[in-house]
Amino acid sequence: xxxxxxxFHREPEKPVDPQLLANMAAIQYxxxxxxxxxxxxxxxxxxxxxxxxxxxxxNENRGRQPFKSADGSLLLAHNGEFYDYQRIRTDxxxxxxxxxxxxxxxxxxxxxxxxxxxxxxxxxxxxxxFALYDAKEDALHLxxxxxxxxxxxxxxxxxGVVFGSExxxxxxxxxxxxxxxxxxxxxxxxxxxxxxxxxxxxxTQVKPGHxxxxxxxxxxxxxxxxxxxxxxxxxxxFHQGPKSEEESSETVREGLTEAVRLRLEADVPVGCYLSGxxxxxxxxxxxxxMRQQPVKAFTIGFTDAAYDExxxxxxxxxxxGADQDILRLDANALYGHFEETIWHTERTIxxxxxxxxxxxxxxxxxxxxxxxxxxxxxxxxxxGYPSFRRDLFLHGLDDLPETERRRWEAMLGESNKLFKGAMxxxxxLDDPFLTDRVGFTPSCLQPWLACxxxxxxxxxRDRLGLLADYKPGHAIAERLDRAKLDGRHPLDRAQYxxxxxxxxxxxxxxxxxxxxxANSMEARPAFLDHHLAExxxxxxxxxxxxxxxxxxxxxxxxxxxxxxxxxxREKFAFMAPPATTNKxxxxxxxxxxxxHLNDQAILDSGLLDGAGVRRLLAExxxxxxxxxxxxxxxxxxxxxxxxQILHRKxxxxxxxxxxxxxxxxxxxxxxxPAVA
Numbered sequence: 292x293x294x295x296x297x298x299f300h301r302e303p304e305k306p307v308d309p310q311l312l313a314n315m316a317a318i319q320y321x322x323x324x325x326x327x328x329x330x331x332x333x334x335x336x337x338x339x340x341x342x343x344x345x346x347x348x349x350n351e352n353r354g355r356q357p358f359k360s361a362d363g364s365l366l367l368a369h370n371g372e373f374y375d376y377q378r379i380r381t382d383x384x385x386x387x388x389x390x391x392x393x394x395x396x397x398x399x400x401x402x403x404x405x406x407x408x409x410x411x412x413x414x415x416x417x418x419x420x421f422a423l424y425d426a427k428e429d430a431l432h433l434x435x436x437x438x439x440x441x442x443x444x445x446x447x448x449x450x451g452v453v454f455g456s457e458x459x460x461x462x463x464x465x466x467x468x469x470x471x472x473x474x475x476x477x478x479x480x481x482x483x484x485x486x487x488x489x490x491x492x493x494x495t496q497v498k499p500g501h502x503x504x505x506x507x508x509x510x511x512x513x514x515x516x517x518x519x520x521x522x523x524x525x526x527x528x529f530h531q532g533p534k535s536e537e538e539s540s541e542t543v544r545e546g547l548t549e550a551v552r553l554r555l556e557a558d559v560p561v562g563c564y565l566s567g568x569x570x571x572x573x574x575x576x577x578x579x580x581m582r583q584q585p586v587k588a589f590t591i592g593f594t595d596a597a598y599d600e601x602x603x604x605x606x607x608x609x610x611x612g613a614d615q616d617i618l619r620l621d622a623n624a625l626y627g628h629f630e631e632t633i634w635h636t637e638r639t640i641x642x643x644x645x646x647x648x649x650x651x652x653x654x655x656x657x658x659x660x661x662x663x664x665x666x667x668x669x670x671x672x673x674x675g676y677p678s679f680r681r682d683l684f685l686h687g688l689d690d691l692p693e694t695e696r697r698r699w700e701a702m703l704g705e706s707n708k709l710f711k712g713a714m715x716x717x718x719x720l721d722d723p724f725l726t727d728r729v730g731f732t733p734s735c736l737q738p739w740l741a742c743x744x745x746x747x748x749x750x751x752r753d754r755l756g757l758l759a760d761y762k763p764g765h766a767i768a769e770r771l772d773r774a775k776l777d778g779r780h781p782l783d784r785a786q787y788x789x790x791x792x793x794x795x796x797x798x799x800x801x802x803x804x805x806x807x808x809a810n811s812m813e814a815r816p817a818f819l820d821h822h823l824a825e826x827x828x829x830x831x832x833x834x835x836x837x838x839x840x841x842x843x844x845x846x847x848x849x850x851x852x853x854x855x856x857x858x859x860r861e862k863f864a865f866m867a868p869p870a871t872t873n874k875x876x877x878x879x880x881x882x883x884x885x886x887h888l889n890d891q892a893i894l895d896s897g898l899l900d901g902a903g904v905r906r907l908l909a910e911x912x913x914x915x916x917x918x919x920x921x922x923x924x925x926x927x928x929x930x931x932x933x934x935q936i937l938h939r940k941x942x943x944x945x946x947x948x949x950x951x952x953x954x955x956x957x958x959x960x961x962x963x964p965a966v967a
Contacts (some may be wrong), residue, residue: 293322293323293342293343293344293369293370293371293456294316294319294322294323294341294419294455294456294460294808295339295340295341295342295356295357295368295369295370295421295422295443295452295454295456296312296315296316296319296339296340296341296368296455296456296463297312297337297338297339297368297422297424297431297452297453297454297455298311298312298335298337298338298451298452298929299336299451299452299454300336300337300338300423300450300451300519301451301507301510301511301575302451303334303336303337303507304334304336305306305336305451306336307327307331307337309331309338309553309562309961310369311325311463311464311676311959312329312338312340312959313327313333313954314463314950314953314954314959315340315455315460315463315464315950315958316329316340316341316959317342317950317951317953317954317959318459318463318612318811318946318950319326319342319455319456319457319460320342320461320953320957321342321635321811322342322344322370322457322808322811322812323341323342323344324342324344324721325339325343325350326343326345326346326698327340327357327560327959328340328341328357330356330357330358330359330366330429331359331959332366332426332613335426335429335507336451337366337426339356339357339366339367340357341357341368342357343356344661344808344813345366345558345559345815348917348958352497356368356396358392358394358396358400358598358756360400360404360718361391361400363426364426364427364820365400365403365424365425366422366423366426367399367400367421367422368421369396369399369419369420369421369422370419370420370421370441370443370456371417371421371436371441371544372417372419372813372815373395373398373416373417373419374416374417374553374556374820375397375553379398379402380398383401383405383744388405393955394584396421399423401421401451402414402754408432409519410421411812412434412502412520413519413555416821416822417436417437418432418440418816418819419435419436419441419556420434420435420436420441420443421433421434422434422443428506428919429506429507430504430506430507430592431452431504431505431506432502432503432504433445433503434497434501434507434519435496435497435498435499435500435501435879436499436500437499437500437819437821437823437824438499438500438794438795438799438819438824439498439500439794439795440788440803440804440816440819441456442456442457442496442800442805443455443456444457444461444489444495444496445453445460445461445494445495445496445497445503446461446464446467446468446495447465447505447514448493451467451566452512453466453510457805458489458494458941459637459946459950462491462494462941462946463946463949464517464947467493467494468491468492468493468943469491469941469942470491470492471490471492471898471934471937471947472490472492472495472630472753473757473758474489474761474766475489475491476745476750476754476934477743477750477758477761477763477935478490478763479934479937480639480742480750480927480930480931480934481637481763481930482639482641482739482742482926482930483739483740483763483767483793483796483833484638484791484796485763485770486771486791486795486796487640487770488639488769490610490937491941496599498516498518499698499795500518500521500789501516501517501518501519502515502517502518503516503532503642508702508846509644519959521772522786522791522819522824523775523776523825523828524693524775524779524787524911525779525783525828525829526615527637527779527783527807528778529829529908530780530831530832534831534834536847538763539831539834539844539847540844540847540848541848542827542830543673543826543827543830543848544848544849546820546822546823546827547573547577547817547818547823547848547849549590549820549822549823550579550817550823551574551577551581551664551817552581553820554815554817554820555578555581555582555664556790557661559660559662560568560587560659560660560661560662561578561663561664562586562587562588562589562655562660562662562663562664562812563575563578563586563587563613563663563665564588564590564651564663564664564666565589565590565607565613565615566590566600567587567602567607568600568602569599569601569667569669569671569675569781569842569845569846569849569853570666570667570669570675570845571604571665571666572603572604572607572849572853572854573653573669573845574666575588575607575608575665576607576610576611576687576849576853577852577948578664579612579613581606581728585613586609586611586613586614587613587614588604588607588611588613588614588615588616589607589616589651589654589655589658589660589661589663590604590608590615591617591618591620591647591648591651592617592618592619593619593621593647594620594621594622595617603854604617605617605852606854608864610854613850616654618651618654620650620743620877621645622707622870622873622875622878623879624646624650625643625646625647625876625878625879626643626646626883627879628646628650628880628937629643629646629883629932630883630940631649632645632646632801632806632809633932633940634935634936634938635649635805635808635809636800636801637937638933638937639714639803639930639932639933639937640798640801640929640930640933641922641925641929641930643730643876644800644871645801645806648802648806648909649805649809649810652807652808652810652812652814652959653704653809653810653812655810656810656811658810661810661811661812662812662814663813663814663815664814664815664816664817664818665803665815666816666817666818667798667802667803667816667818667819668818668819669812669818669842669845670842671786671790671794671818672786672823672824672841673827673830673843673844673845674785674786674835674841674842675841675842676789676841676857677715677734677740677841678734678735678789678900679734679735679785679789679836679841680836680841681715681734682733682734682781682782682785683781683782683785683836683942684699685702685731686730686731686781687781687782687832688778694747698839699839715734716737716741716870716878717738717739717917717919717920717923718735718741719737720732720740721750722736722740722742722764722768723764724762724764724765724767724768724769728768728773729771729776729778729784729785729788729953730781730784731781731784732764733784733785733788734934735788735789735790735792736764736767736793737787740866740924742926742927743763744763745923745927746927746930748899748903748906749899749900749904749906749907749927749931750899750900750905751897751898751899752900753897754897754898755900761847767792770808771788771791771943776788780832782832782835782836783828783832799816803811830844865901869922869925869926870925870929871911871921871922871925871928872918872921872922872925879929880932883932884908884928884932886937887932888908888931888935892935893935895940895943896934896935896942896943898935898938899931899934900937906929907924907927907931910924
């Protein structure tokens with residue numbers, strides 16, 4: 292895993308400043324502290340830079356990127372991992388390819404000329420984002436992996452294109468604006484983003500499973516944004532008729548085993564994240580079986596017992612003989628590192644779990660590990676969230692007997708009470724635009740759509756006026772592909788919407804890459820192997836959730852590896868405790884609020900309304916506020932702190948100057964030729 296950056300001028304004769312490229316690499320030093328490189332193509336108006344985290348091919352000089360093809364026509368900068376690359380290398384070598392490094396990245400330079408971009412992407416397996424400039428076509432391709440595990444952003448203007456692995460990398464170019472857009476700001480306060488957007492004016496992200504191509508034509512260039520992969524559930528009729536549970540379990544077992552095996556390959560030690568959930572326990576169990584030696588298992592523990600999963604994690608670690616390392620976190624630790632976490636996430640967070648994961652990735656690096664295998668993606672594939680059970684019950688079980696219906700209603704009423712207001716809405720909400728597009732308003736979006744009124748109440752009055760006719764639900768619905776929704780089973784539709792919104796916009800950003808790579812630590816989510824995902828979409832909905840048990844098929848597939856306690860228990864959402872229900876955490880949050888939510892700070896940023904902020908704080912301290920509302924207000928307070936911190940750190944800070952200073956302090960100074 293690494294950080295990439297680049298510039299593509301509209302005018303090919305315009306030279307690219309190599310030091311600016313080095314500065315863009317330096318501001319993402321945390322993504323790649325093991326070295327950097329700068330490479331340009333003379334007379335083409337294009338240049339890339341790369342900050343390297345060495346995982347495969349540890350030779351500093353041999354594995355240095357950006358890479359040029361042997362004939363000089365291709366320029367590549369790659370972030371991520373291509374699994375199964377050794378088999379691909381063997382095949383390419385038999386076709387006459389001659390490799391200059393042991394890097395997995397180099398396969399692109401041999402696949403692309405032989406097969407073209409579409410076939411190249413079909414053969415790639417893993418999590419990745421890369422930029423490829425093709426001099427023969429005079430075209431720049433920006434590519435992001437199928438689920439959006441690795442980030443990639445760009446700014447396109449009349450002058451050309453600036454891209455990078457993080458928003459601050461793009462902002463390090465002095466021509467890129469640094470300001471919020473009003474729609475993005477509202478969505479930051481509501482938590483859920485419109486797919487493919489950011490909160491920043493003029494900065495776009497490459498969508499998961501997409502290629503964005505910039506091709507020079509005449510005096511300008513054209514932009515083509517197209518998908519090369521998407522989550523594809525079958526028509527609902529595919530699930531009709533009896534299906535074998537054993538076959539479904541075997542499909543999961545085989546697919547996950549292969550995915551874990553591939554992700555254990557590295558030239559450095561590989562550990563595992565271990566919570567008390569079936570996902571990470573399955574990963575650890577498989578890893579231990581393959582390694583046949585103790586696996587290092589890293590666990591987050593919270594001092595609030597209601598949110599702590601370490602007892603089950605300990606049981607799993609003991610069962611596998613893992614070398615367990617538990618990091619316990621309290622309120623002061625979580626809010627004491629809130630600002631630092633926001634600098635890396637570049638978006639707001641509704642829960643301090645992001646801070647916990649940031650601190651854990653630091654702890655992992657300090658323990659001497661660069662790579663861990665994680666359990667993200669399991670809930671998405673096998674319907675693990677309480678929102679999925681609710682949607683299945685409400686929209687996919689019309690023929691339930693009355694006695695069973697009452698059991699479902701009782702279970703849903705009791706399920707995850709701790710998380711009402713965040714993961715589940717307190718009351719049902721119907722958004723007409725989403726209902727038109729999906730057939731119903733997915734439960735996963737309801738708690739955040741329910742925040743719209745509160746978000747508008749705390750928004751700056753001038754900005755609010757410009758959003759009078761804006762409908763967040765409509766904006767989200769318009770980005771959902773109707774062709775992937777129509778005719779699908781209701782549970783499939785709910786899972787598809789989650790994958791396009793919460794998975795990419797939350798779990799894989801502030802819960803994944805951004806807080807992991809903040810400490811130069813690579814996380815590998817085995818469940819998001821696309822071969823496994825494609826197989827999972829064809830597993831019957833009632834094998835994913837059976838008899839009110841979520842992730843039934845996964846538990847059956849991993850039954851021999853899981854402790855009995857975990858196999859039998861209900862899904863427990865992994866979250867940090869909210870500040871609004873915890874006295875110590877509230878005090879820690881208010882220390883930050885004194886700095887970022889005071890009248891002068893609010894006036895300086897121009898993002899929030901002081902009176903609205905005061906009303907929300909008063910409601911959060913009222914004894915008459917329900918627990919579900921307190922959980923919702925906790926999220927809103929975190930979002931308000933987040934936008935204020937983002938303004939101070941990204942908008943009000945001179946990012947180009949900061950990037951230049953980082954480069955000087957690191958000694959990343961480019962002299963001709965333009966390679967450090």
